[in-house]
Amino acid sequence: AAVAAVMGFAAGTAARWVVAAGLVHAAAWGSFLLAAPIHDRGFSTLWIGLLGVSFACMWRAVCCWTGRQPCKRVLAATLVLTPLGYGLGFENYPFRVGWSNAGLCIAMALVCVAALQRAPHVGRRWRGVLVAGLGPLAAITLARGILGAFFTASYPELRTPHPVNVAGALLGHVALALTTLAFCLGWREETENALRARADTDPLTGLLNRRAWLERAEQMLSAARRYGESVALLLLDVDHFKRLNDTLGHQAGDEALTAIGRTLAREIRAGDLACRWGGEEFCVLVRHAAAAEGRLADARLRRSMAREFAGTPDRAVTFSSGLAVFGPELGTIAELIRSADAALYRAKALGRGRLIAADTPAAGIAEPELAAA
Numbered sequence: 001a002a003v004a005a006v007m008g009f010a011a012g013t014a015a016r017w018v019v020a021a022g023l024v025h026a027a028a029w030g031s032f033l034l035a036a037p038i039h040d041r042g043f044s045t046l047w048i049g050l051l052g053v054s055f056a057c058m059w060r061a062v063c064c065w066t067g068r069q070p071c072k073r074v075l076a077a078t079l080v081l082t083p084l085g086y087g088l089g090f091e092n093y094p095f096r097v098g099w100s101n102a103g104l105c106i107a108m109a110l111v112c113v114a115a116l117q118r119a120p121h122v123g124r125r126w127r128g129v130l131v132a133g134l135g136p137l138a139a140i141t142l143a144r145g146i147l148g149a150f151f152t153a154s155y156p157e158l159r160t161p162h163p164v165n166v167a168g169a170l171l172g173h174v175a176l177a178l179t180t181l182a183f184c185l186g187w188r189e190e191t192e193n194a195l196r197a198r199a200d201t202d203p204l205t206g207l208l209n210r211r212a213w214l215e216r217a218e219q220m221l222s223a224a225r226r227y228g229e230s231v232a233l234l235l236l237d238v239d240h241f242k243r244l245n246d247t248l249g250h251q252a253g254d255e256a257l258t259a260i261g262r263t264l265a266r267e268i269r270a271g272d273l274a275c276r277w278g279g280e281e282f283c284v285l286v287r288h289a290a291a292a293e294g295r296l297a298d299a300r301l302r303r304s305m306a307r308e309f310a311g312t313p314d315r316a317v318t319f320s321s322g323l324a325v326f327g328p329e330l331g332t333i334a335e336l337i338r339s340a341d342a343a344l345y346r347a348k349a350l351g352r353g354r355l356i357a358a359d360t361p362a363a364g365i366a367e368p369e370l371a372a373a
């Protein structure tokens with residue numbers, strides 16, 4: 001109930017499953033309190049059934065975070081068969097204790113299996129804490145079942161002070177503390193990731209924003225420096241964007257920017273890095289690319305942009321771009337940007353809708369164009 005109060009139902013899907021697990025677990029022990037004094041089959045069966053469901057909710061929460069759903073059918077079968085067998089065999093104490101504890105052990109073990117799945121994007125620490133809490137409890141639960149089923153005289157009822165039972169009670173508390181801690185850590189990790197993604201992303205285009213891009217671009221350049229790779233930078237600026245805003249409205253301008261962001265995200269290769277530099281300017285770092293590959297990437301973007309706006313010719317945009325290539329003279333991101341910006345300025349001056357490479361004044365530009373510039 002405390003977990004529910006802290007997390008609330010407005011949290012993400014996984015956190016909602018955690019809250020559900022806590023509430024169902026509390027309801028299970030509520031059923032037990034009703035059942036115990038009168039030895040009631042119905043409430044006792046409900047107790048066992050709800051305990052299983054609460055572990056299934058934990059399993060679901062872990063799966064939401066890891067994105068994997070191991071042993072789904074085994075879990076479903078355990079959820080049905082455990083209370084069913086318990087209810088039907090209620091009058092047979094050894095069977096009922098053995099059966100229910102084995103079922104609950106399987107349910108707990110499946111939560112651990114879910115937490116141990118390979119999921120590189122999810123932290124290991126909270127999953128480790130979860131397994132450290134539930135793993136030993138699963139083992140002692142099985143031991144308790146074996147005791148009740150096969151050594152019934154030494155475990156004649158739930159509160160018998162047998163060492164296994166006492167250890168089970170203690171581990172139950174440890175597991176409660178550790179699973180709560182693990183789920184709070186998992187929840188915090190999810191929230192942190194969501195906040196980080198929000199802080200790194202430009203909301204209009206969905207691309208990285210300038211700050212996040214600069215951080216990653218620095219890393220890419222230092223790797224390129226170390227391994228002697230070539231990297232090209234394209235700085236793109238939409239042509240006459242103010243005119244689009246002024247004639248069709250700011251909303252149409254926003255939609256055009258969104259479409260440009262979509263196109264860039266779709267067209268760049270894995271490992272390349274695109275961002276909204278600001279306003280109607282975009283930046284792309286192209287890995288393993290010298291000037292020639294940079295030009296090819298620019299041409300690909302232009303073709304794709306034309307396709308993107310083919311259905312809305314009144315909003316079609318072109319862009320000018322400046323290209324700079326990482327090397328001894330342009331060895332930092334600031335130098336690359338400065339150089340690409342100067343080239344972009346020249347592309348604008350030469351009539352827009354074209355690419356100019358830095359430090360190649362005459363390359364690909366007709367003399368009259370240069371004169372006009």
Ligand SMILES: Nc1nc2c(ncn2[C@@H]2O[C@H](COP(=O)(O)OP(=O)(O)OP(=O)(O)O)[C@@H](O)[C@H]2O)c(=O)[nH]1
Pocket residue numbers: 204237238239240241242243245249250251252253254257278279280348352
């Ligand atoms: N709709 C919209 N407009 C924006 C946004 N950010 C910047 N702009 C507009 O983009 C326009 C940029 O205008 P300019 O810098 O004059 O450039 P331009 O009209 O594209 O002309 P050239 O770059 O010289 O081809 C300005 O009118 C800004 O208000 C945005 O997020 N949404």
